[in-house]
Every structure is written in C-alpha cells, then in structure tokens.
Amino acid sequence: MAMPLNILEKSVSKRVSVMLKDGRSLEGKLAGFDEYMNMVLEETEETKEQQTRRLGTVILRGNNLVAIVPK
Amino acid sequence: MAMPLNILEKSVSKRVSVMLKDGRSLEGKLAGFDEYMNMVLEETEETKEQQTRRLGTVILRGNNLVAIVPK
Amino acid sequence: MAMPLNILEKSVSKRVSVMLKDGRSLEGKLAGFDEYMNMVLEETEETKEQQTRRLGTVILRGNNLVAIVPK
Amino acid sequence: MAMPLNILEKSVSKRVSVMLKDGRSLEGKLAGFDEYMNMVLEETEETKEQQTRRLGTVILRGNNLVAIVPK
Amino acid sequence: MAMPLNILEKSVSKRVSVMLKDGRSLEGKLAGFDEYMNMVLEETEETKEQQTRRLGTVILRGNNLVAIVPK
Amino acid sequence: MAMPLNILEKSVSKRVSVMLKDGRSLEGKLAGFDEYMNMVLEETEETKEQQTRRLGTVILRGNNLVAIVPK
Amino acid sequence: MAMPLNILEKSVSKRVSVMLKDGRSLEGKLAGFDEYMNMVLEETEETKEQQTRRLGTVILRGNNLVAIVPK
Numbered sequence: 001m002a003m004p005l006n007i008l009e010k011s012v013s014k015r016v017s018v019m020l021k022d023g024r025s026l027e028g029k030l031a032g033f034d035e036y037m038n039m040v041l042e043e044t045e046e047t048k049e050q051q052t053r054r055l056g057t058v059i060l061r062g063n064n065l066v067a068i069v070p071k
Numbered sequence: 072m073a074m075p076l077n078i079l080e081k082s083v084s085k086r087v088s089v090m091l092k093d094g095r096s097l098e099g100k101l102a103g104f105d106e107y108m109n110m111v112l113e114e115t116e117e118t119k120e121q122q123t124r125r126l127g128t129v130i131l132r133g134n135n136l137v138a139i140v141p142k
Numbered sequence: 143m144a145m146p147l148n149i150l151e152k153s154v155s156k157r158v159s160v161m162l163k164d165g166r167s168l169e170g171k172l173a174g175f176d177e178y179m180n181m182v183l184e185e186t187e188e189t190k191e192q193q194t195r196r197l198g199t200v201i202l203r204g205n206n207l208v209a210i211v212p213k
Numbered sequence: 214m215a216m217p218l219n220i221l222e223k224s225v226s227k228r229v230s231v232m233l234k235d236g237r238s239l240e241g242k243l244a245g246f247d248e249y250m251n252m253v254l255e256e257t258e259e260t261k262e263q264q265t266r267r268l269g270t271v272i273l274r275g276n277n278l279v280a281i282v283p284k
Numbered sequence: 285m286a287m288p289l290n291i292l293e294k295s296v297s298k299r300v301s302v303m304l305k306d307g308r309s310l311e312g313k314l315a316g317f318d319e320y321m322n323m324v325l326e327e328t329e330e331t332k333e334q335q336t337r338r339l340g341t342v343i344l345r346g347n348n349l350v351a352i353v354p355k
Numbered sequence: 356m357a358m359p360l361n362i363l364e365k366s367v368s369k370r371v372s373v374m375l376k377d378g379r380s381l382e383g384k385l386a387g388f389d390e391y392m393n394m395v396l397e398e399t400e401e402t403k404e405q406q407t408r409r410l411g412t413v414i415l416r417g418n419n420l421v422a423i424v425p426k
Numbered sequence: 427m428a429m430p431l432n433i434l435e436k437s438v439s440k441r442v443s444v445m446l447k448d449g450r451s452l453e454g455k456l457a458g459f460d461e462y463m464n465m466v467l468e469e470t471e472e473t474k475e476q477q478t479r480r481l482g483t484v485i486l487r488g489n490n491l492v493a494i495v496p497k
Contacts, residue, residue: 002103031430073174144245215316286387352414357458423485
C-alpha cells in the first residue's frame with residue numbers, strides 16, 4: 001500500500017503543485033516536510049484566478065493543505 | 072459491523088470518488104491511506120463545476136474529506 | 143440514559159439520514175461506524191437542493207456530520 | 214457553581230432546544246448525552262427559516278452545537 | 285497577572301455578555317462554567333440584529349465563544 | 356530569539372490591539388493571559404466597521420485571535 | 427531534507443511575508459517563533475486590498491497562518 005508520507009518523501013527535490021483551502025494553488029520544488037505536513041517549497045509560484053506570482057522559498061502550514069500533486 | 076477503515080482497505084487498488092469540503096470532487100485509483108485518512112490517489116481526475124482536469128497522483132489530507140465513494 | 147453511540151449501534155443495518163456540515167444530506171443503510179463516528183452507509187442516496195443521486199456504498203468522515211436521524 | 218454537564222443531566226427526559234452552528238435549531242426530548250456533548254433527542258422537530266420538520270430520534274454531534282436551552 | 289479563568293470565576297452570579305462566533309450575543313447571569321469554558325447562563329437574553337429573545341437558562345459550548353464581557 | 360509568550364508577558368499592563376478572526380478589533384489594557392492565549396483586557400474598546408463601543412473588562416478566547424499588537 | 431522549522435529559524439532577524447487565513451498579508455522582521463508557529467514580527471506592515479498599515483511589533487497565532495515567505 002502506498003502510504004501518503006512515503007509518496008511525499010519520494011517527491012522531495014521534485015516539483016509539486018499544492019492546493020490550499022482558500023482556493024489558492026502553489027507550485028514549487030518540494031524541499032522538505034515534517035510530520036504535520038508543514039512543507040518547504042522552493043522556486044514557488046502562486047496561481048490565483050489565473051494570475052501568477054513568483055514567491056521563491058515558501059513555508060506552508062500543513063493544516064491548510066487540501067492536496068499535493070507531484071508533477 | 073462494517074468498520075470504515077476496513078471498507079477503505081478493501082477499496083485499495085480500486086477506483087474511488089472523494090468529496091472534499093470545498094465542494095470539489097476527485098476520482099482516482101486508491102493507492103493507499105493512513106490512520107488520519109490521508110490518501111494517495113493515482114490516475115486522478117478533478118471535477119469542479121462540470122469541468123474535468125487530469126491530475127495523476129494526488130496526496131489528499133484526511134481532514135478535508137467529507138466522503139469516499141468506492142466505485 | 144440513551145448514550146449516542148448506543149443509539150447509533152441499534153441503528154446498524156437500518157436506514158439512517160445523515161446531515162452534513164455543508165448542507166448536503168445522505169440517506170442509506172448504516173453498515174457500521176467507529177469511535178470517531180466515521181460511518182459506512184450502503185445503498186446511499188445524496189440529496190442536495192431537491193436533486194437525488196445514487197451513490198451506493200459511502201464512507202463518511204465523522205467530523206463533517208451534524209446529525210444522524212434513524213428512519 | 215452550576216456545572217454545564219450537571220445542568221444538562223438535569224434536563225434528561227425534558228424538552229430542550231438546541232442551536233446548531235449552521236443556524237438550524239432543533240427541539241426535542243433530551244434522551245441522553247456523552248462527555249463530548251454528543252446528544253440523543255427524541256420527538257425532535259427542526260426549525261429553519263420558519264419551517265418545521267418532524268425528525269423523531271436524532272443523534273447530534275457535540276462539536277456542532279452552539280447552545281442548549283432547557284424548556 | 286489577571287488569569288482569564290479567575291476573572292470568569294469572579295463573574296459567577298453576575299451578569300455577563302457573551303459574544304458568539306456567528307455574531308450572536310447573549311446576556312445572562314453566569315451560573316457556572318467548566319475548564320473548556322462551557323458555561324451556564326440564567327435569565328438569558330439573545331440579541332441578534334437588534335432583536336431580543338428571552339431564553340431563560342442556556343448551556344453554552346466553550347468553543348463557540350469569542351469573548352465574555354462581565355457587566 | 357523573541358518568544359511569542361514572552362513578548363506577550365512584557366505587554367501586561369500595557370495597551371494592546373487584538374485582531375479577531377471575524378474581522379473585529381479590540382483595544383484594551385492587557386491584564387493577563389494563560390497558556391492557550393486566552394486573555395483579559397481592561398478598559399476595552401471594540402472597533403467594527405469604523406464604530407467604537409466601550410466594553411470595560413473582556414475575557415477573550417485564545418483560539419479566535421489572529422494577532423496581538425502591543426501599542 | 428529542508429525541515430520547515432529549520433528554514434523558519436534561518437529566517438529569524440530577516441524580513442518575511444506572512445499570509446493569513448482571512449486573506450490579509452503581513453510583512454515584518456521575524457523576531458522569533460515557538461513550536462506552534464506562533465510568531466513575533468517587528469516593524470510590521472499589514473497589506474489588505476492594496477492598503478498598507480504600519481503595526482510595529484505583532485504577535486501572530488500560528489493556527490491562522492497559511493504560508494510564510496522569507497524575503
């Protein structure tokens with residue numbers, strides 16, 4: 001069985017798309033995460049209502065994540 | 072009595088539809104899950120307001136799920 | 143005193159209506175539940191804004207339930 | 214000092230009105246409750262936007278309650 | 285330093301106004317409370333959009349309170 | 356490193372502005388707080404949509420606070 | 427692997443932008459944080475709907491943060 005945290009670990013150093021609770025979506029290179037699914041993304045871009053913004057490194061709170069999509 | 076996590080376990084490798092809190096719906100092959108109902112879906116498609124988007128592998132946070140419907 | 147989980151246990155194999163936080167309502171045969179009130183419904187029908195949809199077996203997250211009404 | 218759970222215990226077998234987080238209001242005979250304030254109401258009536266609906270026995274999740282008003 | 289629960293204890297038998305998360309406001313005599321800030325109010329009046337309703341005794345869930353204002 | 360609870364402790368007896376989740380803002384003298392960031396404000400004024408209301412002593416639930424701004 | 431709290435620690439004394447759940451955004455010098463990601467920002471500016479407000483020192487509750495962006 002594919003465990004969620006294992007799949008996440010395999011995605012480290014790769015690009016992932018992250019859907020947030022408020023409808024925003026971030027895409028970046030997954031640099032790391034902890035047991036609460038707090039994450040570090042690098043070279044991150046935020047997309048909201050078809051507008052894109054470069055954010056660089058971002059620390060994300062795990063409790064605001066809806067889904068993580070490895071690219 | 073049919074325990075929720077047992078029914079979920081029987082659905083591994085099968086297609087499930089997942090209803091999220093924000094009204095979105097995802098359908099994919101259930102690759103695995105953990106005790107918090109965090110899940111891994113494969114060959115996932117997102118449906119929102121009658122539009123479909125292919126997402127491939129998706130890691131879902133359990134606390135945003137409303138219901139899981141085995142297909 | 144009628145304990146909530148006992149009343150729920152007496153409803154196993156019977157039809158129940160479940161009110162969800164987002165206003166949706168599901169009706170199905172209660173196949174089982176766990177300590178978090180996660181539930182398994184069978185032969186489930188979803189009602190939303192007077193439209194009905196057949197869902198079959200559904201696993202429900204307990205933290206999204208508002209009320210359970212045994213039929 | 215009047216402890217909340219003691220006052221609730223004194224209301225068992227009596228009619229109470231329950232205000233839910235989503236604005237709905239239920240009135241019924243309090244048949245029992247547990248430590249999480251999950252409750253069992255009997256002969257329950259739901260009131261929403263001045264419409265009343267008879268529900269019979271209802272199991273309520275404690276985390277969706279705002280207030281309980283013994284009648 | 286004035287600890288919140290101590291100030292609350294000093295308000296027992298006195299009138300308090302309670303602001304709820306949903307914008308409602310209740311005023312009543314604080315009859316008691318527990319460690320979760322669940323409360324019992326007596327001779328309670330609810331105010332919502334400038335309308336007042338007499339509720340008598342009310343048991344309030346602590347997790348829906350925003351603020352308590354001793355009168 | 357400036358720890359949040361230490362900064363809060365240094366603000367005791369001084370005026371602070373508190374932003375609540377629902378957009379309301381309270382300003383008062385911080386009389387005390389506990390480990391959950393429940394707080395006691397004195398000589399409190401509430402500001403909402405440019406209207407100000409004097410509230411006197413207020414007990415605030417920590418889980419509804421967004422930010423505290425020492426004046 | 428870059429752990430979220432380590433990245434945060436490296437940002438102490440540097441400017442960070444913080445996205446809150448309610449859409450507000452704060453920018454300030456990160457003075458410190460604790461295990462719950464409660465934070466202290468100094469020389470803080472709040473941006474909301476293209477308006478900026480100087481707040482000075484701000485204590486932020488960790489459970490209302492969506493993302494932290496080191497500048």
